[in-house]
Amino acid sequence: MISAVGVVVPAHNEAEFLGPCLRALRRALAELPARIDRAVCVVADRCTDDTAEIARREFSGWRTGIVTATGVAGSIGEVRDLGVRSVRAVLPRHPDSRVLLLSTDADTTVAPDWAGRHLARASRGSHAIAGCAELAGVSPLTPGAQLRYNQVLADAAVPGGHGNVYGANLGVRADAYTSVGGFRPLRTGEDRDLWRRLGLAGYELCYASDTLVTTSARLHGRATGGLADLLRTLDD
Secondary structure, three states, rough: OOEEEEEEEEEOOOOHHHHHHHHHHHHHHHHOOOOOOOEEEEEEEEOOOOHHHHHHHHOOOOOEEEEEEEEOOOOHHHHHHHHHHHHHHHHOOOOOHHHHEEOOOOOOEEEOHHHHHHHHHHHHOOOOEEEEEEEEEHHHHHHHHHHHHHHHHHOOOOOOOOOOOOOOOOOEHHHHHOOOOOOOOOOOOOHHHHHHHHOOOOEEEEEEEEEEEEEOOOOOOOOOOOHHHHHHOOOO
């Protein structure tokens, strides 16, 4: 039985988006059963804006809200893994088999039932859960680019579900995460790489179309090879 949930949020100069992200996370975590311990770590990665200060302000009065700052350039895989280690450090009494690690992004807002849906899937035996991501607000994409993006999503479908894996909406049980070596130090694709290794190791994977986040449709993002780069290649 899952007894703790730890959420990791990498953030590089995300002062514009981080406040709404953390407020949405707080609402979603508040919906969990009282027996569940919870922690959130914002990894403020080489920030030159107010990202870290905003995170500390949003965490005011929240005992297990953590801000971990980095000053050395590293890959997104290293940043996510640092966040995992940070949330595990504040949930020490829970064994790995009872901790659910959730990953999202600073330009993303989770649905109110997001954490609860991840928890329900894990409680039913899934070791890893890949949710869906919708583009936020008025998209900068042209109608043609939006159609191409929708086709990219549709082409990813597999017999087991939607087939998309996003670091912005990913859950992994901590024992499975640790056993395959966690996020590797990759500049891009760290989420899909982890998913692939979990599958090869025989863990139970779940594509959850009803587990939703809304993410920025910006065309210039923070991570090389991320969603913003994909959207830009589709743009007219």
